[in-house]
Amino acid sequence: MPRVDPATAVNLTAALLDRRLFLRRLGTAGAVALAEGVGVLPEGAPRAQAAEFVSRRPLPRDRRFSSPAVETEIARVSAQIADPELAWLFANCYPNTLDTTTEVGTMNGRPDTFILTGDIPAMWLRDSSAQVWGYVHLAKDDPALQRMYRGLIGRHARSILIDPYANAFARDPNSPKSPLWWVSSDATAMRPGVAERKWEIDSLCHPVRLAWGYWRATGDTAPFDSEWHRAAQVIVATLRAEQRKDGKSPYRFQRTTPNPIDTVMLGGMGAPTRKVGLIHAMFRPSDDACVYPFLIPANLFAVRALRWLAEIAGVVLHDAALANDAMALADEVAAALMQYGRIGEGANAVWAYEVDGYGNTLFMDDANAPSLSSLAYLGAVSRDDPLFRRTEARCWSTANPYFFSQGGHSGIGGPHVGLGMIWPMSLTVRALSSDDPRVVAGCLAQLKTSHAGTGYMHEAFEAGNPTHYTRPWFAWANGLFGELVIDLAARMPRVLAVPPALKPG
Numbered sequence: 001m002p003r004v005d006p007a008t009a010v011n012l013t014a015a016l017l018d019r020r021l022f023l024r025r026l027g028t029a030g031a032v033a034l035a036e037g038v039g040v041l042p043e044g045a046p047r048a049q050a051a052e053f054v055s056r057r058p059l060p061r062d063r064r065f066s067s068p069a070v071e072t073e074i075a076r077v078s079a080q081i082a083d084p085e086l087a088w089l090f091a092n093c094y095p096n097t098l099d100t101t102t103e104v105g106t107m108n109g110r111p112d113t114f115i116l117t118g119d120i121p122a123m124w125l126r127d128s129s130a131q132v133w134g135y136v137h138l139a140k141d142d143p144a145l146q147r148m149y150r151g152l153i154g155r156h157a158r159s160i161l162i163d164p165y166a167n168a169f170a171r172d173p174n175s176p177k178s179p180l181w182w183v184s185s186d187a188t189a190m191r192p193g194v195a196e197r198k199w200e201i202d203s204l205c206h207p208v209r210l211a212w213g214y215w216r217a218t219g220d221t222a223p224f225d226s227e228w229h230r231a232a233q234v235i236v237a238t239l240r241a242e243q244r245k246d247g248k249s250p251y252r253f254q255r256t257t258p259n260p261i262d263t264v265m266l267g268g269m270g271a272p273t274r275k276v277g278l279i280h281a282m283f284r285p286s287d288d289a290c291v292y293p294f295l296i297p298a299n300l301f302a303v304r305a306l307r308w309l310a311e312i313a314g315v316v317l318h319d320a321a322l323a324n325d326a327m328a329l330a331d332e333v334a335a336a337l338m339q340y341g342r343i344g345e346g347a348n349a350v351w352a353y354e355v356d357g358y359g360n361t362l363f364m365d366d367a368n369a370p371s372l373s374s375l376a377y378l379g380a381v382s383r384d385d386p387l388f389r390r391t392e393a394r395c396w397s398t399a400n401p402y403f404f405s406q407g408g409h410s411g412i413g414g415p416h417v418g419l420g421m422i423w424p425m426s427l428t429v430r431a432l433s434s435d436d437p438r439v440v441a442g443c444l445a446q447l448k449t450s451h452a453g454t455g456y457m458h459e460a461f462e463a464g465n466p467t468h469y470t471r472p473w474f475a476w477a478n479g480l481f482g483e484l485v486i487d488l489a490a491r492m493p494r495v496l497a498v499p500p501a502l503k504p505g
Contacts, residue, residue, distance in 0.1 A: 053088035069142035094482025113151030274357030277336035366414035367423030407464020
């Protein structure tokens with residue numbers, strides 16, 4: 001992967017005040033480097049011929065992890081794709097997490113897997129879980145993948161036991177210092193091994209989703225040892241504590257920053273709430289601070305994750321008390337969501353994005369999952385649920401202040417990298433959630449024109465100008481795109497088999 005040279009990185013670091021600006025400029029610098037190396041396709045340029053689509057993967061000897069099943073899957077699905085550019089993008093993106101971010105080893109005699117997000121030297125619980133979700137269906141017949149998953153599920157459990165409020169962790173669990181320079185001013189209880197300590201509900205939900213999905217796909221119970229059992233108990237206890245029924249929480253977070261969405265108001269406790277049974281979140285899955293602490297898509301995801309955890313607790317761990325505790329909490333939060341998490345009534349109701357329990361609501365959507373648009377993809381709601389479909393339609397409209405449409409591109413972004421920036425992740429999730437071939441083809445068209453000649457998905461690109469993008473190495477977006485193509489090969493093969501005149505829109 002092209003990276004910014006050390007001198008440029010030093011100059012950027014010295015000039016920047018927070019992580020967000022750093023990543024934005026890093027993405028721009030990466031775009032320049034890629035343009036110099038392979039050329040950026042100008043808008044309106046003729047589509048390249050198949051022979052020009054040279055693999056952008058590292059050479060086999062340089063790949064961090066290899067899976068025979070994944071290589072077979074790439075060949076199988078690629079053969080079903082008529083469009084050579086789409087096939088090229090799939091072959092580059094789908095294995096990107098394994099090729100470039102996965103480190104497999106041992107820790108205390110057990111498998112251990114550490115997964116980078118890409119261009120940031122830390123492991124996010126959310127991202128690392130999502131980055132490998134697209135390989136779960138292959139794990140049953142691939143011992144290499146099984147070892148990788150066992151190591152990652154174990155690493156997640158150990159990380160949660162270090163600190164269930166942290167969102168990101170260092171490679172060395174005993175490291176006294178974070179590898180992330182922007183956390184140096186954080187006023188919070190940092191522990192060894194923690195890279196960043198932003199409390200996000202989904203940081204505990206995504207690892208449960210991965211563990212449950214792996215178990216259901218393989219039947220393998222090896223990851224669910226005493227350490228995972230303790231982590232599961234901590235997950236339930238932490239989510240229950242963050243209902244804050246007594247008004248208290250052990251969590252505080254403040255950061256010295258000119259960017260208000262990187263810190264938490266009122267002494268690090270967040271905006272006031274009426275304690276109604278919902279779970280408080282201080283940060284969204286974008287790592288941006290909440291306006292109102294009841295983040296509805298994260299609470300909906302927590303309900304689903306708690307029920308998955310209860311199933312593992314009962315069937316695998318044989319811990320009826322934990323299973324009952326998880327189910328009771330899920331039921332309580334689900335009831336509170338129906339009472340306090342919606343805007344409007346009856347057939348006009350939609351899910352809010354954030355609420356405070358006093359009746360104040362915020363409607364918007366953010367590209368990071370869990371979002372309102374991603375609820376069906378994550379399994380938090382049924383894909384044919386009318387409440388979800390109404391909500392999704394509103395998210396993909398001007399009712400959402402972070403829905404952007406310009407120059408033939410339309411999609412959802414968020415405050416994380418600024419206005420006018422569409423996240424490919426939003427387009428991918430929309431296509432995964434849609435049963436309309438026209439919607440899916442439109443999303444594919446935009447994704448095809450968003451890579452700026454790099455052969456990879458990015459964090460975000462400017463609507464109407466995809467050569468301006470952030471983060472040239474963002475493995476979650478690449479893996480999610482791979483998931484979509486595999487999903488369509490099974491669910492809508494005609495969309496891939498007929499070479500369409502794909503145009504954005």
